Amino acid sequence: MSSNGRSTFQSASYSFSSSTVNGETRSYSESTYSDPSGTRIQRSTQEPGQAPRNERVEFDSAGRRIQDDRSTMGRIEDVTDKEQSDRDREYEERMEDEYAKKEGGA
Incomplete structure:
Protein backbone atom coordinates (compact mmCIF):
# COMPACT_ATOMS: atom_id res chain seq x y z
CA MET A 1 0.00 0.00 0.00
CA SER A 2 1.17 3.50 -0.74
CA SER A 3 0.99 6.34 1.76
CA ASN A 4 -2.39 7.52 0.39
CA GLY A 5 -4.01 4.16 1.22
CA ARG A 6 -4.42 3.09 -2.40
CA SER A 7 -2.92 -0.11 -3.73
CA THR A 8 -0.16 0.15 -6.30
CA PHE A 9 -0.25 -3.57 -7.13
CA GLN A 10 0.67 -4.39 -10.71
CA SER A 11 1.01 -7.74 -12.42
CA ALA A 12 1.84 -8.75 -15.98
CA SER A 13 2.14 -12.12 -17.66
CA TYR A 14 2.61 -13.42 -21.17
CA SER A 15 2.29 -16.90 -22.63
CA PHE A 16 2.80 -18.27 -26.13
CA SER A 17 2.37 -21.72 -27.57
CA SER A 18 2.79 -23.09 -31.04
CA SER A 19 2.35 -26.58 -32.44
CA THR A 20 3.00 -28.03 -35.85
CA VAL A 21 1.21 -31.18 -37.00
CA ASN A 22 1.63 -32.48 -40.55
CA GLY A 23 3.31 -29.22 -41.55
CA GLU A 24 0.41 -27.06 -40.28
CA THR A 25 1.15 -24.63 -37.46
CA ARG A 26 -1.30 -23.40 -34.83
CA SER A 27 -0.34 -20.63 -32.43
CA TYR A 28 -1.85 -19.03 -29.33
CA SER A 29 -0.66 -16.13 -27.23
CA GLU A 30 -2.11 -14.34 -24.24
CA SER A 31 -0.93 -11.34 -22.28
CA THR A 32 -2.52 -10.19 -19.04
CA TYR A 33 -1.92 -6.93 -17.23
CA SER A 34 -3.50 -6.06 -13.88
CA ASP A 35 -3.29 -2.91 -11.80
CA PRO A 36 -5.59 -1.19 -9.29
CA SER A 37 -7.92 -0.02 -12.10
CA GLY A 38 -8.58 -3.56 -13.38
CA THR A 39 -7.31 -6.29 -15.69
CA ARG A 40 -6.73 -6.32 -19.44
CA ILE A 41 -6.30 -9.54 -21.41
CA GLN A 42 -5.13 -9.68 -25.02
CA ARG A 43 -5.41 -13.03 -26.85
CA SER A 44 -4.26 -13.95 -30.34
CA THR A 45 -4.86 -17.25 -32.11
CA GLN A 46 -3.97 -18.42 -35.58
CA GLU A 47 -5.13 -21.62 -37.25
CA PRO A 48 -3.43 -23.04 -40.38
CA GLY A 49 -4.31 -21.03 -43.47
CA GLN A 50 -6.31 -18.48 -41.47
CA ALA A 51 -5.71 -14.86 -40.56
CA PRO A 52 -4.81 -14.20 -36.91
CA ARG A 53 -7.78 -13.56 -34.60
CA ASN A 54 -7.32 -11.04 -31.81
CA GLU A 55 -9.48 -10.59 -28.74
CA ARG A 56 -9.25 -8.00 -25.99
CA VAL A 57 -11.13 -8.39 -22.70
CA GLU A 58 -11.15 -5.85 -19.87
CA PHE A 59 -12.41 -6.03 -16.30
CA ASP A 60 -12.78 -3.16 -13.85
CA SER A 61 -11.37 -3.22 -10.32
CA ALA A 62 -14.52 -5.01 -9.04
CA GLY A 63 -14.11 -7.79 -11.62
CA ARG A 64 -16.97 -6.67 -13.89
CA ARG A 65 -16.37 -7.04 -17.60
CA ILE A 66 -16.02 -3.71 -19.40
CA GLN A 67 -17.85 -3.57 -22.71
CA ASP A 68 -16.44 -1.32 -25.38
CA ASP A 69 -18.05 -0.22 -28.64
CA ARG A 70 -16.21 -2.90 -30.60
CA SER A 71 -17.46 -5.79 -28.45
CA THR A 72 -21.09 -4.61 -28.50
CA MET A 73 -21.15 -4.39 -32.29
CA ARG A 89 -15.71 -24.88 -56.31
CA GLU A 90 -17.60 -23.36 -59.27
CA TYR A 91 -14.39 -23.22 -61.32
CA GLU A 92 -13.60 -26.87 -60.56
CA GLU A 93 -17.13 -27.89 -61.59
CA ARG A 94 -16.80 -26.01 -64.90
CA MET A 95 -13.41 -27.61 -65.56
CA GLU A 96 -14.80 -31.07 -64.83
CA ASP A 97 -17.62 -30.38 -67.29
CA GLU A 98 -15.12 -29.27 -69.94
CA TYR A 99 -12.96 -32.37 -69.44
CA ALA A 100 -16.05 -34.57 -69.62
CA LYS A 101 -17.07 -32.91 -72.92
CA LYS A 102 -13.59 -33.42 -74.38
CA GLU A 103 -13.40 -37.05 -73.28
CA GLY A 104 -16.93 -37.78 -74.52
CA GLY A 105 -16.44 -36.01 -77.86
CA ALA A 106 -12.97 -37.35 -78.68
Missing part, protein backbone atom coordinates in the same frame (compact mmCIF):
# COMPACT_ATOMS: atom_id res chain seq x y z
CA GLY A 74 -20.83 -8.15 -32.66
CA ARG A 75 -18.17 -10.33 -34.13
CA ILE A 76 -16.66 -9.46 -37.48
CA GLU A 77 -16.74 -12.45 -39.77
CA ASP A 78 -14.24 -12.79 -42.58
CA VAL A 79 -16.31 -13.91 -45.56
CA THR A 80 -13.55 -13.61 -48.14
CA ASP A 81 -12.44 -17.21 -47.56
CA LYS A 82 -15.99 -18.51 -48.09
CA GLU A 83 -16.46 -16.40 -51.21
CA GLN A 84 -13.14 -17.62 -52.62
CA SER A 85 -14.05 -21.20 -51.72
CA ASP A 86 -17.37 -20.86 -53.59
CA ARG A 87 -15.59 -19.44 -56.65
CA ASP A 88 -12.98 -22.22 -56.53
